[in-house]
Amino acid sequence: MAAAALRRVGGAGGARRVRERRAPIAxxxxxxxxxxxxxxxxxxxxxxxxxxxxxxxxxxxxxDTHAWMGPAAARxxxxxxxxxxxxxDEERTLRDLxxxxxxxxxxxxxxYSVLGELxxxxxxxxxxxxxxxxxxxxTTAYRSQTARYNRLIEDIRNDVMRIDPFFSSAxxxxxMDRKREKALAYVSxxxxxxxxxTLQRIAENRNIVRWVQGSLHERTESYRVALERMVIAAxxxxxxxxxxxxxxxxxxxxxxxx
Numbered sequence: 346m347a348a349a350a351l352r353r354v355g356g357a358g359g360a361r362r363v364r365e366r367r368a369p370i371a372x373x374x375x376x377x378x379x380x381x382x383x384x385x386x387x388x389x390x391x392x393x394x395x396x397x398x399x400x401x402x403x404x405x406x407x408x409d410t411h412a413w414m415g416p417a418a419a420r421x422x423x424x425x426x427x428x429x430x431x432x433x434d435e436e437r438t439l440r441d442l443x444x445x446x447x448x449x450x451x452x453x454x455x456x457y458s459v460l461g462e463l464x465x466x467x468x469x470x471x472x473x474x475x476x477x478x479x480x481x482x483x484t485t486a487y488r489s490q491t492a493r494y495n496r497l498i499e500d501i502r503n504d505v506m507r508i509d510p511f512f513s514s515a516x517x518x519x520x521m522d523r524k525r526e527k528a529l530a531y532v533s534x535x536x537x538x539x540x541x542x543t544l545q546r547i548a549e550n551r552n553i554v555r556w557v558q559g560s561l562h563e564r565t566e567s568y569r570v571a572l573e574r575m576v577i578a579a580x581x582x583x584x585x586x587x588x589x590x591x592x593x594x595x596x597x598x599x600x601x602x603x
Contacts, residue, residue: 408432408437409432409437410441410462410463411437411440411441411443411444411462411464412432412437412440413463413464414440414443414444414464414549414553414556415432415436415440415546415549415550415552415553416549417464418549418552418553418555418556419545419548419549419552429542429545429546430542430543430546433521435514435517435518435521436518436546436550438514439511439514439515439518439550439553439554440553442507442510442511442514443511443553443554443556443557444462445503445507446504446507446508446511446557446560446561446564447472447556447557447560448461449473449477449478449481450478450500450503450504450564451477451478451481451482451485471556471559471560472559472560472563473563473567475563475566475567475570476567476570477567478564478567478568478570478571479567479570479571479574482496482497482571482575483574483578490575490578490579490581491581491583493575493579494575494581494583494584494586494587495583497568497571497572497575497587498583498586498587498590500568501568501587501590501591501593501594502590504561504564504594505590505593505594505597508561508594508597508598508601509597511557512601515554515557518550518554519550519551519554522546522547522550522551525543525547526543526544526547529543561598562598565591565594565595565598568591568594569591572584572587572588572591575587
């Protein structure tokens, strides 16, 4: 296990740099510009951008904060359609629950985190390199190796807790999309634009679920790489607890067929 870890990350002394594909920078609308001004103001005044439980402050977001995830997941020409259906409540919930499962754990609760929430700027596409998590874990200062192990365990357990709510929402949205697609055949005077937008929304929802499924597999592997490195860098009984948490995460993912 240790030897494999060394081969993957280029040695215990530091992770090698890997060139990542970056997603295109999303254009800034007037709404996003205003939100970023608010975020900057919060930082300058000491208020910060996060409230209780690590959530972005309500004053900096709205119901469609994660709406950008649909077009980003579809990445097709139909995303440029002039008119789109408004997101349903469950579609918003799906996106809100999906985002923490694609956001790199080390980007959470940082000064720039709100930019990621808004879909602004560049990001590794579709997933960060598997070695990136271990690199951040080892280059971030901790008072002890136990604290570093505890951070790994916390990140894994957070993902475990997020899985059930996400897939519950995904099941509901998927079922509604099946009914939505069947209903197209019974709509009178259906325009091509309405049909295309409906099919586009269905594709967006489906691809968001696939995005999270792929992300969960990548996150699991990134946690494994980090654990293997930590075992050879600082052996500790806490590693057993980390391994158990990682096994639980894998079981939850497998349970949903992801």
